[in-house]
Amino acid sequence: MLKIWRLVVPTYRYRAQQDARCQTCEVGFDIVQPMSDPALKQCPDCQTAIIRIVGTPPTCVTTQRWNEIRLLSDMNLRKNGFKKLVKQSNGNYVDVLRK
Numbered sequence: 119m120l121k122i123w124r125l126v127v128p129t130y131r132y133r134a135q136q137d138a139r140c141q142t143c144e145v146g147f148d149i150v151q152p153m154s155d156p157a158l159k160q161c162p163d164c165q166t167a168i169i170r171i172v173g174t175p176p177t178c179v180t181t182q183r184w185n186e187i188r189l190l191s192d193m194n195l196r197k198n199g200f201k202k203l204v205k206q207s208n209g210n211y212v213d214v215l216r217k
């Protein structure tokens with residue numbers, strides 16, 4: 119059943135065309151998209167130019183991974199009011215989401 123559904127609605131993989139500006143397009147992500155839909159042009163998180171990578175076999179695991187990446191992306195953390203403390207070389211912690 120799932121196999122048939124996958125044939126009808128394929129999964130496409132995207133990644134940043136040149137310089138990734140967020141975790142989503144740096145790692146790349148898979149998206150389930152009808153074949154009739156035009157290819158995505160921009161990263162959903164940072165709007166940087168992305169390209170579709172042809173020939174990646176569709177899997178459910180990567181869709182789950184995409185959700186995890188999205189959930190923990192700096193953009194999403196910032197949007198939901200989280201802090202992301204990263205230890206600096208001097209031993210202090212700095213909230214890297216603060217601009």
Ligand SMILES: [Zn+2]
Nearest residue numbers: 140143161164
């Ligand atoms: Zn991005």
